[in-house]
Amino acid sequence: MIRKETKPESLAEFATDESGIVQARDVEAVCFPESEQEICELFAEANETSTLVTTSGAGTGLNGGRVAIHGGLVLATQELRAPQPRELPAIEAEQFGKQYVIYLDQERLEAHVPAGVSTELLDQMLPEGLLYPPDPTEKSGFIGANIACNASGSRTFHYGASRHWVLGLRVVLPTGDIIDISRGDCTADSELRFASQSGREYAIPLPSYQMPAGKNAAGLYARPGMDLVDLFVGSEGILGVISEVRLKLTERPDNILGEIAFFPSEAEALGFIDDLRTAAAGAMTVLSIEYFDSNSLGFMEHEVLAGKDYGAAVYTEVVGTLDELDPLIAALDANNYAADWFAEGGEEAAEQKGFRHSLPDEVHSYLRRHNSQAWTTDFAVPAEKFPEMLQAYHAAGVALREKFPREGKHYLVFGHIGDYHLHVEFIAHTEDELRLARQLYADLARQAIAWGGTVSAEHGVGKKTLTVNGRTIPYLELMYGxxxxxxxxxxxxxxxxxxxxxxxxxxxxxxxxxxxxx
Ligand SMILES: Cc1cc2nc3c(=O)[nH]c(=O)nc-3n(C[C@H](O)[C@H](O)[C@H](O)COP(=O)(O)OP(=O)(O)OC[C@H]3O[C@@H](n4cnc5c(N)ncnc54)[C@H](O)[C@@H]3O)c2cc1C
Missing domain, CATH: 1.10.10 (Arc Repressor Mutant, subunit A)
Structure with a gap:
């Protein structure tokens, strides 16, 4: 029988997500199914009693997606196990005091992974030479949720988003039907037609909007000829509960070199990034290009920053040997770098990753200390519009600062510049500041859309709304109508x-x- 928790402290654990933008209300229970069968039973009861169900992963989401704002049941995925033993080598590991099993097909470079395994645990479970490349900054998020949000990360520059690494899915539909789909099984004409394991037939009309060409995690995937698997990747849990994913793996490069370069100004950092792109288009394998503006560096603590006042920094990972670094060195020299921190793998590389990943933590602890709030963009725009978008980001941050002069930072700009996808985090110490930050944010969102970009490149839209001309509308409405x-x-x-x-x-x-x- 499915385990259900109704104690206030259990409900409180699922009351919001990392964004804190919405709160759950009137939740009856949190349910912890261990099998697809238990999810089916839960759906049968929910359909009969018209009870809403909201699926939850680890709660690291940034759009309120796992938050049951309309009440009902929360379906927690952390105890879901592999649906059936497979005739493949099993790898076991422990998470939350429970045993998890993934199945590995080393020859085909494939892994079958239950939804509740975190990306961190998956990385530990894989044999040393194998890699699941999507590299979201937050490692405690579950693989099911990562796929539900089409998560991406710094190495998306080279490897693409999660979508590219999904070969197949098992999904429990809200009707209680189970589907087990692989790429190539079902492609669309004007509809996606398929049958569940029980033989029930479905025909889903394709949405008619045109998605942006670049990195995008907003709305259902919709493209002529699309694969059914792609409908579920990035569907934010509105179509079914992903119970297991079949992932494509790759061989882990054994010579990833890390470089963090510091520059006197943003212009010089941007010149370096342009040169890195040129190198990546040539012989050099560049996995990631990540950016930190001077405000971001102001939040970070590390000996490389002690007593320094850099204008910007760029973190990049390249694959190669020391002899193959000429394009990188030339790019540094050509752009007047002020200092650099190079890592030849091992602990030093891990420390660099820690440095990159420390930024959100430092900002969160600043927000807590100052009892202030942040409002963060997730926009991406096409390459040709990126320089103007970056200017618009700074102009918005400066507008907030000039309207509300005070101590401390008003905004920072950082993230996945390789994919023309930077996060602008507005920092608001008062409700008035927050109101202006939200207005500036809405203006930037409209600008990103007008330039052919997206309101969400990696976090998904979830329950986020925007107020435009006094009307509060869901994110997707601003983007697609x-x-x-x-x-x-x-x-x-x-x-x-x-x-x-x-x-x-x-x-x-x-x-x-x-x-x-x-
Ligand atoms: C510090 C920080 C850094 C982050 N960096 C990144 C980043 O680099 N890239 C990135 O993409 N995201 C990032 N995120 C956002 C977040 O980690 C991802 O969205 C992640 O995929 C959420 O995983 P989760 O398990 O916490 O899901 P939750 O927050 O619990 O849920 C997310 C959504 O997925 C749905 N869902 C969960 N499980 C399933 C399932 N099995 N089937 C169907 N739907 C499901 C939920 O209903 C919800 O809508 C970051 C978050 C933080 C706090």
């Missing part, structure tokens, strides 16, 4: 006729009710 949001709602309804699962993600409840009423 309301008709597109309703198309997503109709696709959802095919798999979730009673509209019980992950209500509020991508499509607000009110829109689902509008659709149901017509």
């Amino acid at each position: 309301k008709q597109a949001v309703m198309e997503i709602a109709r696709a959802k309804q095919v798999l979730d006729p009673n509209l019980i699962l992950n209500v509020g993600n991508m499509v607000p409840k009110q829109y689902l009710q509008e659709m149901a009423a017509n």
Whole structure:
């Protein structure tokens, strides 16, 4: 029988996610299914009693996606086990005091992984020479959630987002049907037609909007000829519960070299990045290009920064030997670098990763100390619009600072510059500052869209809303219009006729009710 927790302290653990933007209300219980069968039973009961169900991973999401704002049941995925033993070598490990098993097909470079395994644990479970390349900064997130959000990370520059590494999925649909799908099984014409294991047939109409060409995690994937697997990757849990993923692996490069270069100014750092791109287009394998503006460096603590006042820094990982670094050295020299920190793998490389990953932690602890709030963008734009977008980011941050002069930082700009995807984090010490930050954010979102970009390149849209001209609308409406949001709602309804699962993600409840009423 499925384990259910109703104690206030258990419910409190699932009351929000890392973003804190929304809070759960009227949750009846948190359920911990261990098998697909238990999820099916939960859905049967929920459909019968019209109870909403919200799926949760580790809660590191940044859009309120796992938060049950309309009440009902929370379906926690951390205890889900592999659906069936496979005739493949099993690797076991412990997480939350429980044993987890993944199955490995070393010849085909494939792993079958239950949804509740964290990316950190997966990395530890894989044999040393193998790599699951998507590299989100937050390692405690679960693989099921990573796929549900099409997570990406610094190495997406070279390896692509999670989507590229998903070969197949097992999904429990809200109808209680199970599907086991592989790439190539089902591709779309105007619909995606497929049957579940029980033989029930489904036909999902494809949404008609055109997705941005670049990095994107906003809305259901929709493209002519698309694969059914891609519909579920990045679907933010509105179509079903991913119970197991079949991942493609690659051989782990054994000579990843890390370089963090510090520059007197942003312009010089941008010149270095341009040269790195040219090197990457040539013979050099560049895995990542990450950026820190001077405000970001102001939050970070490390001996390399002690007593220094750099204008910007760039972190890059390249694959090669010391003899193959000429393009990197030439790029440094050509752009007047002030200092650098080079790592030839091992502990030093891990320390550099720690340095990169320490930024969000440092900012969060600053926010807690100052009892202040942050409002962070996740926009990406096409390459040709990136210089203007970066200017717009700084102009917005400066506008906040000039309107509310005070001690401390008002904003920072950092992240995945290799993919033209920087995060601007506005820091608000008061409600008035927050109001302006949100307005500046909405203006930037419109600008990113107007330039062919996305409102979410990696975090997904979840339950995020924007206030535009006094109207509060879901993120996707700003990007694609309301008709597109309703198309997503109709696709959802095919798999979730009673509209019980992950209500509020991508499509607000009110829109689902509008659709149901017509
Ligand atoms: C410091 C920090 C850094 C981060 N860096 C990155 C980054 O570099 N790249 C990035 O992409 N994200 C990043 N994130 C965001 C977050 O870690 C990812 O979105 C991650 O995928 C969420 O995983 P989770 O297990 O915590 O999911 P949760 O927050 O619990 O849930 C996320 C969403 O997935 C759905 N979901 C969960 N499990 C399933 C399932 N089995 N089936 C269907 N739907 C499911 C939930 O309903 C919810 O909508 C960062 C977050 C933090 C706090």
